Amino acid sequence: MDDLSRYALILLAVSAAFLLAIVSSRLSGLLRVPAPALFLVGAAVVALLVPSLDHVPTRTVERLVTTALVAILFDGGMHIGWRRFREQAAAIAWLGVAGTVVTAAGIAVLAHLIFRLGWTESMLIGTAIAPTDPAVVFSVLGGQSIEGRTGTLLEGESGANDPVGIAMVVAILGAQAVGGSSALWHGIGEFAVQMAVGTAVGVAGGLLLRLFMARVPLPSEGLYALRALAGAYAIYGLATLGHGSGFLAVLIAGVLIGDAEVPYRTEIRRFHASLAGTAEIVAFVVLGLTVDLRSLGRDDAWLIGLVLWLLLAFVVRPTLGGLVLWPVRMRPGERIFVLWAGLKGAVPILLGLFIVGAGVAHERQLYAVVFVVVLCSVVVQGGLVPWVARRTGVLVAPAHDD
Secondary structure, three states: OOHHHHHHHHHHHHHHHHHHHHHHHHHHHHHOOOHHHHHHHHHHHHHHHOHHHHHOOHHHHHHHHHHHHHHHHHHHHHHHHHHHHHHHHHHHHHHHHHHHHHHHHHHHHHHHHHHOOOHHHHHHHHHHOOOOOHHHHHHHOOOEEEOHHHHHHHHHHHHHHHHHHHHHHHHHHHHHHHOOOOHHHHHHHHHHHHHHHHHHHHHHHHHHHHHHHHHOOOOOOHHHHHHHHHHHHHHHHHHHHOOOOHHHHHHHHHHHHOOOOOOOHHHHHHHHHHHHHHHHHHHHHHHHHOOOHHHHHHHHHHHHHHHHHHHHHHHHHHHHHHHHHOOOOOOHHHHHHHHHOOOOOHHHHHHHHHHOOOOOOOHHHHHHHHHHHHHHHHHHHHHHHHHHHHHHOOOEEEOOOO
């Protein structure tokens, strides 16, 4: 087979895989299993059957998923918009930051006490599984959006805690590299810099991009959405080069331009929503290829993951997350729904990849544990989200463009 035929075969395989992923939403509805779980497990099974696929370099996977997450977070920020965010800013920031910290700490303590993991390993696994994912929630609701402040809070929390979780893992790994008594202060300092620089670049970059989009006309309608996309990746790059959280910067920029009066706003929103959906498929499929299903039975990884998920879903988030959520004025039903719908997604698995290769003890076991937690969260919790929404009186409606 010549090079052109090989390339054509690759394109055929990739396009067929994407078509299968796109139509999997119908299969998801029939099986009552969220589509992200199908992407994740399907890719892991394919990697098991085709061994050559599980040798994708970790760094390549990290870069692909990072690229996808920028698109997802930018779209998430635009979906929230400044007006909705402003009404819930304090609650979003409080739940996104404090909720992530206490959840990570609670899981870390339980992992250390129950499974005798070292403190570093316990903190890493707690931080890795703390962030939530709104894309999974909306996927299991069949493309519908959550009405009222519940939806804004859930979206805002998950958008905020992704950068927080990533910054915490980076800080812990950096502190481990430093070692000694200064490790704690190094980790805290690294986290503070990530948050401060990410916020500053996100605000400045978002305002500049908003002004650029409103004031500078372009010769073609199709270029307007591409300009916003290029701006988002530029903001991520600037924040990362400044040792800040590029993910936080992108989220903030998306919020600032989400409801701005700019030309072709509806078309821009639709383009980025479609791109975010594609990015979600890419992230879950690529991450699924990195999972060795055979490793789940080694070192009791499946058991540790199952127990930690049960503790996370029924003990840690309801209690510690509930305490953090307590000052926020909400109906009891809305409060229960927010605590239940804190589903895990691509970010915890990406954080698990950060752990692999960082010189941490039992890194492969920790990665397998994270996979089990995410899978249980998406399948079990995700599968029950529509039922919980009905039981708690949370209203959902067809998503629409403003």
